[in-house]
Amino acid sequence: MNMHLKELSTAVTAGLMTRREFVARAAALGVTAAAANSMLAGTASADAHAKPVAGGTFRMGVQGGESTNTQDPASWASDVPIAIGRLWGEPLVEVTADGSLSGLVAESWESSADAATWTFKIRENCMFSNGSAVTAEDVMKTMERHSNEDSKSGALGIMKGIKGMSTDGMNFTVELDIGNADLPYLMADYHLMIQPGGGFDDPTAAIGTGAYTMETFDPGVRASAKRRSDYWGGSQEEVAHYDTIEVIVLNDATARTAALQSGQVDAINRVEPKIAKLLDRAPTLGVQNVSGRGHYVFIAHVDTAPFDNKDLRLALKYAMNRQEMVDKILQGYGGIGNDMPINAAYPLFDDTIPQREFSLEKAAEHYKKSGHDGSPIILRTADGAFPGAVDAAALFQQSCEAAGIPLEIKREPNDGYWSEVWNVQPFCCSYWGGRPVQDQMYSTAYLSTADWNDTRWKRPEFDAMLLEARAELDEAKRKEIYSKMGRMMNEEGGLILPMFNDFIDAVSNDIQGFKGDPNGPQMNWYAFKKTWKTA
C-alpha cells in the first residue's frame, strides 16, 4: 500500500484525524471514497499491530559498505558503518525527526547564559555492554579521543572551539571559546559514540551503551547483533523490539531491490529515484521518501578567475534550470534549491527569501556584464560526485549554451575524485549530506577558516554573523541573522545549489512503525530500534 495512505489511515485509528478528513485527503491522492473507507476498515482491524511486538530479526540491506570498514567510530564515513555502529553505540543525544533533541547517554543538559559552558548530566542506569556503568569520565575521554592533537577522527572538524572539559560526579561539562547555542546538536554526531575509557585502549571493541551487542562483523559483507537484556532504554516490549539485527552490505542497486523483493531483507536504503515509483507498485513493500537536508551542488571557488566575478556567478545561477534538475535527475524525489545550503528541513529557516528563478535573459545579461572573454568555463564532474552528476552537468551545459555561456564538461574518474578534484579544482560537482542545524552546516563549509570551505567563501562580515547567531539564545534574533546570511550566500556565494535530494527507503509491509526522518535514511539509522515486525 502507498506509504502516505498508510500513514494517514494509521493517524485516523490513532485518533489524530477524523474519518471525514481521511477520506478527503485520500481523495486528493486519487483514491475513491469507497476504497478509502474500506482501507480504513483494514487498518482498524490491523490495529492489533499498532502495539509493538517483541522478537524476530530485522534484516537491513544497506548500500555504502566496504571490506575496509572498521568498528572504530573515528573512521566512519559511509552508511554501513553508521548503521552497524548505531546498534552497539550511542552518542550523548539524538536529533529526532521533528528537529528537537532527545537524550541518549545524557539524561539532560543545560547551558550558561552566554551558551559558552554546557553541562550534560549522564544517566545513572546506563551500562556498557561489558557490564560497567557509564561515568562522566568515560564521556570526557571519548570527547578527548575525537578532539586531542593526535586525533585522526572524522569528527575533529566539529570539535574545534572546545576550550576545556571537566567532570563532576555524573556531570560532564564543556567550555567553549565562544558561545554555541547548538552545541548539543554537535554531540549527536555519529562519530561520538560513548566508549569505555573513551575507546583509547581498544577503539574497535564495539562496546557501547546501545541496545544490541555485536555477534559477527565481517567488513563489507555482513554484521549481526543480539538484543541486550540490560539496555537502559527499557524492555524489548518498550523499545528495540527485535531479538536480532542483521546488516547485509548490498552495494549494487539492483541486488538491493531484488533482495527486498525476494524477501531476503526487510528494508533497504538508497532506492534509485528512477525505479522508486515502479518498486512502490510491488504488493509486499512500500517506498518511503523524506525530504532531507542533503543537497547536490555545483561549487565554484569565489577567489579564482573567472569565478571571482560576481556577475559570472549570477549568470551561472540564473542559467540553472532547477525544476528540470529535480524532475530529471531526482525524478521528482526532492526539492529545488536556492543557492544556499539551507532549506525548510532546518530549524529557523526563513521561507520569505525569494526563490531564484530560471531565466535565460538574466543569465545572458549578467554574462555580458561580467565581461568574460568567452573562453570555455570548465566544470568537472564524475559519476561518483552525486548520483546523476554527469547527466546533471550535461543538462546544465545545455541551459548555459542557450544563455550564451560556454560551459565545458570535463569528466573525471570516480577514483580519487574527493582528493584530487573536490576542494581542489575551481569548479566541480559535489554533494553535501546536510547537518542537523544551520550553524553546523555553515561552520563546516562556509566559515573563512573551515577546512571544507569548498567554495573559498571568505567574508569577515559573514563569519561575524555566524558567530553572533551561534551565541544568540533568542530564536527570533537568530532566525533574522540566519536569514541575512542566507540572502548573502544566495546573491554572492560560489555555491550553485539546484536541488535537495530526498532519502528514499523501501520497507517490507511486515515492518510496522517505519516513518521518514529528515536526519537520515532508515529513520536516521534508528529504524532497528523504533520499528517492529508482524506476521
Add this chain to the structure above:
Amino acid sequence: MHPIVKLVAQRLALGFLLLLAASVLIFAGTTMLPGDVAQQILGQGATPENLANLRAELGLNDPPVTRYFQWLGGILQGDLGTALTNGRDIAESIGGRLKNTMFLAFWAAVISVPLAIFLGLLAVRYKDKWPDKLISAVTLTTISIPEFMIGYILVYWLAIKLRWFPSVAIMNDSMSLGEKLNAIAIPVMVLTLVVLAHMMRMTRAAILNVMQSAYIETAELKGLRMLSVIRKHAFPNAVAPIVNVVMINMAYLVVGVVVVEVVFAYPGMGQYLVDHVSKRDVPVVQACGLIFAAVYIGLNLVADIVSIVTNPRLRHPK
C-alpha cells in the same frame, strides 16, 4: 632428471621471479594512483591535522622504497602484514575470502567444464546439423550478454518470481553445505553460462581439426561408431588445446568474477581487492595481487604438464 620434473622446477623458479616482478608493478601502480590511504579513509572528513596524524600512524611518511622492502621482508617470512585501513590481519581476512572464491569457482568449474566438453563432442558428432547449430547459438548468445545482465535476468525469474533460490548469496560459516550450495545456485549458473561457450567452441574446433587426420578416416573405415571415434581417437589427441582453454577459464573463475560478486553481494576476493584498491591499502592489494598471479602461473603450469603427459612425443623426447 625426468624432463617433467625439470620443467616443473624451472617453471616454479620462473614463477617466483614473476611474482616478485608482479609485486613491484602492483606496488608502483598503487602508489602512483592519486591520493593515499589516509586521504581515502578520511574522505570528505579530512582536515590537515587528522590527515597528518593518520599518516604518521600508518607509517606513510617513509619513502616508498623503504615501505616496499619492509613489506618484502615481511612476506619472505610468511607475514602478509595488517591492512592499513582497518588494522585487520591480512592472512586471516584473505583466508575467508579466498575460501569463498574457491568454493564458487570450484562448483562453477565442476558444472561447466564437463558440460562444455560434452557439448563440444556433441557438436562435432552432429556437425552442421541442428544440435550443433543450437548449441553454438545458445552458448554464443550467453557469452555475448554481459554477465551482470544474465545475473539480473536469472534473479528476476528464479529469485523474485519463482522464489526457488535466494537473490543474494549470503555466506557464513554456520551454514551447511546444502544451504551454501543453495545460496550460490544463481551465481554458479551465471558463471557457467559465461564460460561455457569459450570451452565448448575450443573443444569443437580442436576435435574437428584432428578429425581431418588420416587415422580418423581409417577408424571410420574399420566401422567404428562416430562417438567412439571421437572418444577413442580424436579426443586424446585434442586434449592439449582443450586443457589450455579450460585452465584459462578456471583462472577467470578465480580472479575475474568481481562483477558477479557485486551483483550477488558474494564475499569473494574480487570485491575485497577492489575495495582496498579504492582505499589505496597497498599491503592488501599486494597480497591479493600475488595470490591472483600465483593462480595464473599455477594453472598455466598445470596446462603445460598435461599437454606433455598426453603427448607421447613430448613425454619421451629423443
